[in-house]
Amino acid sequence: MLEALRSGDALNDKQRDVHDRGLVGVLRALHDDLDAAVADAYGWPVGLEDEAILARLVALNAERAAEEARGRIRYLRPEFQDPDGAAARAAEAKRQRSLTGEAAAPPPPAAAVRKWPAMSDPVAQYRAVRGVLAAADRPLAPADVAAFFQGAGPAKVAPVLEVLADLGHAGRTDDGRYTG
Known part of the structure; x- marks a missing residue:
């Protein structure tokens, strides 16, 4: 349903019923909000294509690997990942x-x-x-x-x-x- 909505395709009666009963509109809004929050957290523009996101993640991974090689480690949960x-x-x-x-x-x-x-x-x-x-x-x-x-x-x-x-x-x- 989300793909059909995002591609702009018209929904038939059966799809409209699934859309309404499954609250796909709410799900779409939540997905869009989550995508925007993630983009904001990384400092990236909203709406990047998958290839651009992948390229940015590969570059970020290389940057973090270089930091770790220099001794800087950024734990998300240090109490769990490095408890002592x-x-x-x-x-x-x-x-x-x-x-x-x-x-x-x-x-x-x-x-x-x-x-x-x-x-x-x-x-x-x-x-x-x-x-x-x-x-x-x-x-x-x-x-x-x-x-x-x-x-x-x-x-x-x-x-x-x-x-x-x-x-x-x-x-x-x-x-x-x-x-x-």
């Missing part, structure tokens, strides 16, 4: 190292990764970060320390590192890394 956040932490650490030019620190073993302490427990955060620094055999960047914690990124770990350094419980290198 390992890929996101590794990508952020890689990005931070590329900005600072530092050598990559080896990722922590899976058994060493633990949950980031609650915001309401700064003492636990302090102890956890201090423990990571104490066990490290080299200075660590905030992204390297964050890799030891599920639910923490460099932005959460950096203030704790600053406090540790200010209190003299950690050393701070000229390149922004920390020692235990």
Whole structure:
């Protein structure tokens, strides 16, 4: 029915009955609204032909593959696709190292990764970060320390590192890394 309507063909009595009983007009409106919403989400004009949509999707796929090769991963549902956040932490650490030019620190073993302490427990955060620094055999960047914690990124770990350094419980290198 939708194809017949879109092609402009006149409907016979039997088709008109199916159209009316099946609420095909409502279905058509919903399809059109969905197509417009998808086009808007991608920033594309409404009404592209199938070939143009396919060409744009292939180009978008190549762009995303290049991003992933550079370490950027865009999860739709990170809590499901990367529940422990390992890929996101590794990508952020890689990005931070590329900005600072530092050598990559080896990722922590899976058994060493633990949950980031609650915001309401700064003492636990302090102890956890201090423990990571104490066990490290080299200075660590905030992204390297964050890799030891599920639910923490460099932005959460950096203030704790600053406090540790200010209190003299950690050393701070000229390149922004920390020692235990």
